[in-house]
Amino acid sequence: MFETVIGLEVHVQLNTKTKLFCACPTSFAEHQNSNTCPTCLALPGALPVVNKEAAIKAMRLANAVDATINEASRFDRKSYFYPDSPSAYQITQFYEPILRDGKITIDLEDGSQKTINITEAHLEADAGKNMHEGNHSKVDLNRAGTPLLEIVSAPDLRSSDETVAYLKKLHSMVRYLDISDANMQEGSFRCDVNVSIRPKGEEKFGTRVEIKNLNSFRFVAQAIAYEVERQIEAYEDGVYEQEVVQETRLFDVDKCETRSMRGKEEAADYRYFPEPDLRPLVVTEEMKEAARHIPEMPDEKVARYVEALGISRYDALVITAAKEMAAYFEEMLENGATAKTAVTWLTSELLGRLNKAGLAIEASPVDAKTLGTLVSKIADGTVSGKGAKEVLDFMMENDNRDVDAIIEELGLVQVSDDGAILAIIDEILAANTDKVEEYKAGKEKLFGFFVGQTMKASKGAANPAKVNELLKQRLS
Numbered sequence: 001m002f003e004t005v006i007g008l009e010v011h012v013q014l015n016t017k018t019k020l021f022c023a024c025p026t027s028f029a030e031h032q033n034s035n036t037c038p039t040c041l042a043l044p045g046a047l048p049v050v051n052k053e054a055a056i057k058a059m060r061l062a063n064a065v066d067a068t069i070n071e072a073s074r075f076d077r078k079s080y081f082y083p084d085s086p087s088a089y090q091i092t093q094f095y096e097p098i099l100r101d102g103k104i105t106i107d108l109e110d111g112s113q114k115t116i117n118i119t120e121a122h123l124e125a126d127a128g129k130n131m132h133e134g135n136h137s138k139v140d141l142n143r144a145g146t147p148l149l150e151i152v153s154a155p156d157l158r159s160s161d162e163t164v165a166y167l168k169k170l171h172s173m174v175r176y177l178d179i180s181d182a183n184m185q186e187g188s189f190r191c192d193v194n195v196s197i198r199p200k201g202e203e204k205f206g207t208r209v210e211i212k213n214l215n216s217f218r219f220v221a222q223a224i225a226y227e228v229e230r231q232i233e234a235y236e237d238g239v240y241e242q243e244v245v246q247e248t249r250l251f252d253v254d255k256c257e258t259r260s261m262r263g264k265e266e267a268a269d270y271r272y273f274p275e276p277d278l279r280p281l282v283v284t285e286e287m288k289e290a291a292r293h294i295p296e297m298p299d300e301k302v303a304r305y306v307e308a309l310g311i312s313r314y315d316a317l318v319i320t321a322a323k324e325m326a327a328y329f330e331e332m333l334e335n336g337a338t339a340k341t342a343v344t345w346l347t348s349e350l351l352g353r354l355n356k357a358g359l360a361i362e363a364s365p366v367d368a369k370t371l372g373t374l375v376s377k378i379a380d381g382t383v384s385g386k387g388a389k390e391v392l393d394f395m396m397e398n399d400n401r402d403v404d405a406i407i408e409e410l411g412l413v414q415v416s417d418d419g420a421i422l423a424i425i426d427e428i429l430a431a432n433t434d435k436v437e438e439y440k441a442g443k444e445k446l447f448g449f450f451v452g453q454t455m456k457a458s459k460g461a462a463n464p465a466k467v468n469e470l471l472k473q474r475l476s
Helices: 052-064 160-176 217-236 285-292 298-309 313-320 323-334 339-357 368-379 385-397 403-409 418-431 433-440 444-457 464-475
Strands: 002-013 076-079 089-092 099-107 113-125 129-133 136-140 147-153 189-199 209-214 247-252 257-263
Touching: 002 160, 002 217, 052 099, 052 113, 052 147, 052 160, 052 285, 089 113, 099 160, 113 160, 160 189, 160 217, 160 298, 160 323, 189 217, 209 217, 209 257, 217 247, 217 257, 298 313, 298 323, 298 339, 313 323, 313 339, 323 339, 323 368, 339 368, 339 385, 368 385, 368 403, 385 403, 418 433, 418 444, 418 464, 444 464
Parallel strands: 209 247
Antiparallel strands: 002 147, 002 189, 076 089, 099 113, 113 147, 129 136, 189 209, 247 257
16 A cells, blocks of 8 residues: 655745836736736846745745745746746745745545645746747747746645645635736646655655646646656556656646656755845745735634524535636525525525536626525515525626516416405315315325425415415414
């Protein structure tokens, strides 16, 4: 039996207005190489200046994960040559990162929790982008110099499930903090996964393999599964030391397998040395104060929803996974929906329809105010639950309008008038005197028959609660 050991290096692209060391905008939509200047092009004589906004955003994360903020962090040069790095080095923080020793608690599928330690997070400048067209390669440096926060976890993860849970939690947190849009498809949130195996009970780590640049939770899980199987097979075949070497590997998404990219460089290979053009980044009281202003985080929302609103922890975790979902839920409550009913209509009814349509919650044709109002109409008896589903289906296909007007237009106004319902009940009972006698003789299952006939006769418009109440009165 083997134990898997996983550590992560997550690269979060910070959503600052300008780059990390110059005033160029952090926008990649413009024409290639248009958002550049002598500094991000590494022209001789150009000097970098640290973006204070990037430092404050990093400090916000530190406060959210209970990390220690370094009062005087430093920048270093990491030497390597790639076409998308015009300086032939990357400015990063190797020796003195901006934060150390944080932690994130994750929820696992079996209901348990686990704390994952964060060893450090450091600021660094992103590279440009290589583009390949036929036999030609081009470089777009619009992205060069964009601020990244690299968050390094301890090797505390033991499975792909734990890894994905950690990544999803971190992804959610950086979006709640509004320090990154964390768009995985665009590379704003990507990670390198370090994987090794060891026999159960052994303390010494196995040979670590790094899988680079994964930008999907699914790809992370698939890459880990393949790599663990590859390493176990090598161990069992007696070729572990030959097949599993410290190296960097890429994940082939089409073949669902990892393949060797290059031998893993050690720190000495990068020739790290202090960045001579930048003084230490000293944290001021003003920066500390700005970094303290963080919103209610997912864990805090979960605790509040469970304690104050009385919903289950599972439902609270589902709702708080994305800040847009939590905001939608809270706006439903503001518009008359009760917490437990809002959970059902948001997570089951609305999300079911959105998933079928391939839409995210922020692109919902039905806004939170409208759905909250609709749900409140079920509670006050204006429309039945079944009728409300018809209204929701209608609103998914049409422009949002007044809820009462749609209920009226679709003929779904629920009848709650005692006299009108009693008139229908009396007709049903008069037409089924034999079944009334059977019911009174003890065949109580016939009650459902009377309810069904009454609802059918009212064309579904009668209030079911009223129907049950008045039927019991008449039959007793």
